[in-house]
Amino acid sequence: MTAWRLVLVRRAERDLAAIPESERTSLFEALVTWAGDPFHGNVRKIEGHSGEWRWKFRRWRVIYRLDDAAQTIVTLRILPRDKAYRDR
Numbered sequence: 460m461t462a463w464r465l466v467l468v469r470r471a472e473r474d475l476a477a478i479p480e481s482e483r484t485s486l487f488e489a490l491v492t493w494a495g496d497p498f499h500g501n502v503r504k505i506e507g508h509s510g511e512w513r514w515k516f517r518r519w520r521v522i523y524r525l526d527d528a529a530q531t532i533v534t535l536r537i538l539p540r541d542k543a544y545r546d547r
Contacts, residue, residue, distance in 0.1 A: 465494040467534045474537040478519070486537070489516050495534050497525060511535070513543065
């Protein structure tokens with residue numbers, strides 16, 4: 460199996476930077492580990508958003524798209540659960 464590459468768009472980078480450091484470190488470590496198999500874990504397609512998926516980690520939701528051809532996970536947003544499903 461080919462390894463997936465994890466890419467954070469600028470907005471996702473800002474989201475990650477805004478997370479308290481105590482949570483950010485564990486979230487980032489889990490994100491890197493999960494990126495090895497983006498179909499594993501608490502993953503679901505987001506209804507009403509073509510091609511977008513979400514991965515749950517504790518109170519955080521990682522919103523992303525998959526580029527199968529390039530084996531790339533394009534991370535769009537990293538948000539707390541209460542904000543993740545509002546119209547982005």
